[in-house]
Structure formats: C-alpha cells, structure tokens
Amino acid sequence: MIKTVFLDIDNTLWWFSRNSDKALHDTWLITGCDGWCYDYKHFHDTYESINLELWHRYSQGLVEKPVLEVRRFAHTLAACGFDGDSEQLGRRMNTIYLEQLVRHDELVPGALELLEYLHGKGYELNVLSNGFKGVQEKKLEAGGMKRYITHVILSEDCGVTKPRPGIYEYATAQCGCVPSETVMIGDDPVTDIPGAVNAGWLTIYLNMSGTACPAAHHTVNSLLEIKEIL
Numbered sequence: 161m162i163k164t165v166f167l168d169i170d171n172t173l174w175w176f177s178r179n180s181d182k183a184l185h186d187t188w189l190i191t192g193c194d195g196w197c198y199d200y201k202h203f204h205d206t207y208e209s210i211n212l213e214l215w216h217r218y219s220q221g222l223v224e225k226p227v228l229e230v231r232r233f234a235h236t237l238a239a240c241g242f243d244g245d246s247e248q249l250g251r252r253m254n255t256i257y258l259e260q261l262v263r264h265d266e267l268v269p270g271a272l273e274l275l276e277y278l279h280g281k282g283y284e285l286n287v288l289s290n291g292f293k294g295v296q297e298k299k300l301e302a303g304g305m306k307r308y309i310t311h312v313i314l315s316e317d318c319g320v321t322k323p324r325p326g327i328y329e330y331a332t333a334q335c336g337c338v339p340s341e342t343v344m345i346g347d348d349p350v351t352d353i354p355g356a357v358n359a360g361w362l363t364i365y366l367n368m369s370g371t372a373c374p375a376a377h378h379t380v381n382s383l384l385e386i387k388e389i390l
C-alpha cells in the first residue's frame with residue numbers, strides 16, 4: 161500500500177520549459193544581447209542545446225554546478241559571436257536568468273488539482289529534484305504548491321543526483337518511509353524512473369514528450385490520470 165509520494169518538480173509540477181523560455185528572453189533583453197545578436201531564435205536554440213548537454217553531464221556527476229551555471233551562457237555567447245568577455249557576461253546572465261525564472265509561475269496542467277487530491281487522500285507528498293537549492297523552494301512557493309509538500313529533498317543536499325543510487329535511500333531516510341510504500345512521479349524517462357525502480361519504489365512516468373519509458377510501472381499522459389492510479 162502506497163503511503164508516500166515523491167514528485168519531481170521541473171516539467172512535472174512547475175512548467176519549467178514554458179517559464180524558462182520567458183526567463184531566457186528576459187535575460188537576453190536585460191543584458192542587452194539584442195544590441196548585437198539579432199537572431200533570438202538562434203540564441204535560444206543554441207542555449208537549449210548547450211544547457212541540455214551540461215544537465216545530462218551534471219546528473220551523471222561529471223560537471224559541477226558552478227561550472228554548469230556559467231558555461232551554459234558563456235558557451236552560448238561565444239557560439240553566437242559575442243566578441244567580449246563571454247565568461248564575465250555569462251556569469252551575469254546566469255544570475256539574472258535565475259532571478260527571472262522564479263518570477264514566472266506557470267504550472268503543468270492539473271498540478272494543483274492533483275496535489276490537492278493526493279493530499280486529501282492522506283498521502284505524504286514530498287518533492288525529489290536535481291534542481292538548484294534556493295530556486296526550487298521559490299518555484300513551489302510561486303506556484304502555491306508549498307502547502308501540500310512535507311519534505312523538499314534536493315540532490316544538492318544529498319550530494320548525489322537522480323538517477324544515481326544513494327539519493328533514493330537518502331530520501332526515504334529523511335522522510336522515514338519504506339521503499340515498497342513509496343511512489344515516484346516524474347517526467348524524465350532517464351532521471352526520474354529507472355533509479356527509483358532499482359530502489360524498490362513504484363513509479364509513474366508522466367509522458368509529456370512522447371518518449372516511451374518501458375521501465376516505468378505506470379505511464380500517464382497527463383497529471384490528472386494519476387487519480388486513477390492513486
């Protein structure tokens with residue numbers, strides 16, 4: 161019998177891709193990039209590809225957070241032909257981007273309704289995220305989700321990122337729950353599901369991208385479908 165629910169934050173509850181697109185555009189304007197880079201779509205697509213690659217390496221423990229934060233912007237600037245100090249502007253862009261990011265609060269459709277439903281059914285609701293400390297809490301607050309969440313478990317506190325072994329044991333120890341009574345809900349077929357399966361948790365994969373995840377116990381295409389499972 162499931163008693164504890166862990167939810168991923170980005171693109172599971174908080175609509176990261178939507179909010180990030182807005183924050184990136186804000187950052188581009190605030191830092192005056194529109195004065196030398198006339199093709200925003202090129203800048204956006206370059207950033208997305210560099211950032212994605214760095215996040216894959218971050219979740220594997222191959223790159224440190226401070227490096228990821230600066231490099232994603234510095235490399236984008238260099239690739240787009242910026243002729244100044246890419247590292248210096250990259251650092252400033254990262255600060256502004258993170259400030260702008262939490263000003264946007266679009267949630268994945270059904271997020272609040274699902275949290276309210278699960279909370280009402282008596283499950284303990286926790287989040288388990290590789291996102292940055294200080295930023296993740298603000299996302300939960302901005303979206304009005306904080307009141308449903310008992311424990312915020314972040315890879316930065318644990319020292320190990322999903323899907324690597326160690327974070328699931330850390331999470332159950334922090335929350336005092338049992339693996340066989342625990343479920344993980346997340347949108348990433350690599351970072352959210354296989355590691356939780358290996359830790360003995362039930363898993364629900366939110367497939368928003370069209371990528372199958374055969375390892376998941378359940379797959380849903382929208383958050384509210386989870387009401388039929390829990």
Ligand SMILES: [Mg+2]
Nearest residue numbers: 168170171347
């Ligand atoms: Mg996610």
